Amino acid sequence: MPLALLALAIGAFGIGTTEFVIMGLLPEVAGDFGVSIPTAGFLVTGYALGVMFGAPLMTVLGTKISRKRMLMLLMGLFIAGNLLSALAPTFAVMLIGRVIASLAHGAFFGIGSVVAADLVAPDKKAGAIAMMFTGLTVANVVGVPLGTLVGQSVGWRVTFWIVAVLGVIGLLGIAKLVPDMPKAEGVSLRHELAAFKNAQVLLAMAMTVLGFGGVFAAITYIAPMMTQVAGFADGSVTWLLVLFGLGMVGGNLVGGKYADRALMPMLYVSLGALAVVLALFTLTAHHKALAAVTIALIGALGFATVPPLQKRVLDQAHGAPTLASAVNIGAFNLGNALSAWLGGLVISAGLGYTAPNWVGAALAAAALLLAFLSAALERRDSAPSTVVAEAVPTDQRAALHH
Numbered sequence: 001m002p003l004a005l006l007a008l009a010i011g012a013f014g015i016g017t018t019e020f021v022i023m024g025l026l027p028e029v030a031g032d033f034g035v036s037i038p039t040a041g042f043l044v045t046g047y048a049l050g051v052m053f054g055a056p057l058m059t060v061l062g063t064k065i066s067r068k069r070m071l072m073l074l075m076g077l078f079i080a081g082n083l084l085s086a087l088a089p090t091f092a093v094m095l096i097g098r099v100i101a102s103l104a105h106g107a108f109f110g111i112g113s114v115v116a117a118d119l120v121a122p123d124k125k126a127g128a129i130a131m132m133f134t135g136l137t138v139a140n141v142v143g144v145p146l147g148t149l150v151g152q153s154v155g156w157r158v159t160f161w162i163v164a165v166l167g168v169i170g171l172l173g174i175a176k177l178v179p180d181m182p183k184a185e186g187v188s189l190r191h192e193l194a195a196f197k198n199a200q201v202l203l204a205m206a207m208t209v210l211g212f213g214g215v216f217a218a219i220t221y222i223a224p225m226m227t228q229v230a231g232f233a234d235g236s237v238t239w240l241l242v243l244f245g246l247g248m249v250g251g252n253l254v255g256g257k258y259a260d261r262a263l264m265p266m267l268y269v270s271l272g273a274l275a276v277v278l279a280l281f282t283l284t285a286h287h288k289a290l291a292a293v294t295i296a297l298i299g300a301l302g303f304a305t306v307p308p309l310q311k312r313v314l315d316q317a318h319g320a321p322t323l324a325s326a327v328n329i330g331a332f333n334l335g336n337a338l339s340a341w342l343g344g345l346v347i348s349a350g351l352g353y354t355a356p357n358w359v360g361a362a363l364a365a366a367a368l369l370l371a372f373l374s375a376a377l378e379r380r381d382s383a384p385s386t387v388v389a390e391a392v393p394t395d396q397r398a399a400l401h402h
Helices: 004-033 042-064 067-087 091-118 122-154 156-177 189-197 199-219 222-230 236-259 263-284 288-304 306-316 321-348 355-391 394-401
Strands: none
Touching (some): 004 122, 091 321, 122 156, 122 288, 236 306, 263 306, 263 355, 321 355
16 A cells, blocks of 8 residues: 555544544533533534535635645644644634634545545555545544543643644645645536536435434434443443444445445445444443444444445546545535434434434435445446447447547
8 A cells, every 4th residue: 555545544533533532522621611511512513514515615726736735735724723723712713723624624535535546556446545534433443532531631722732733744744655646637617516417426425424324323322322221331431432433443444445346235235234233223222232342333334335435426426526525525424413413303302312223224224225226327327328339330439439
């Protein structure tokens, strides 16, 4: 694997840490600024919305410069946002810092996916994308628990200083290791937008929203579910999230490996199994050991869909993948926000802390149906063209290509 992938993974590690560590530090931040926990929750929502809107916006702004330079600018933005959060005198300034950092997130993963895929042979593209996303998954195993521990021990501001330093390391790595790839000639904004007329691109993004939404419906409410239903102590939630992160690391690497061999079957298996495991979680949540295993499985199956879905978007957005790739990262966050809201609705309706698992299972099952639909449309679209090609004499076919 090229060393440039390591630089991308370091950037991804910093971004993953800053995105998720805030969940563990909400009480400290809320206490420091004198705001309620639900108000502090805007630091999570604001970030997710920033990713969603920032992904296409920053990618469009970056169409005029090389991908390497754009990645460096995005890391600069990420560093600035985290420094602002670390120094924030008021809650409003902290929120602005979070939004600035989030603007870099979607475009970094979107452009980074295209760069990672371009660094390797065609049959290794999904594996290269997975390699970059390893930074994001490892952040959940190492960065988030450590960041939470540091924040609780010596102050949450120190955590954001450390994340800013990670951003600097990522920036230097990209500057040194990522080759300066020429801008794709003739790829204008109109060309990039044309990818969204392709039904397959839209279907892949819908699978991203629903499939990843299934994961977050359950995981958003993991703390109350595990303490109130399974009977874990409050302090155990950190370790359960580490298990979830380990599952993510494994699932991401397996998803990347098999997506290069059999992309659609990989999606059928991971989405189908995810729907079943989420449904079973309503039962296993009542037993400590079974709940722990289920959490790791949800992480693994959820993230096994990421490299294949990202590669599916790149494949289908022929010749103009950058914007579509970045918007698909926004789709993950839309799935997170949507499913967290739906999970909250069923809890508010008095259906209990395990009810979001049913929501997650339904979302994953809907994503699986879309995968079958996508494959059926692809078969239908490719069938007639083969027949036509065979009906045209060879010399005429050559003339048609000219």
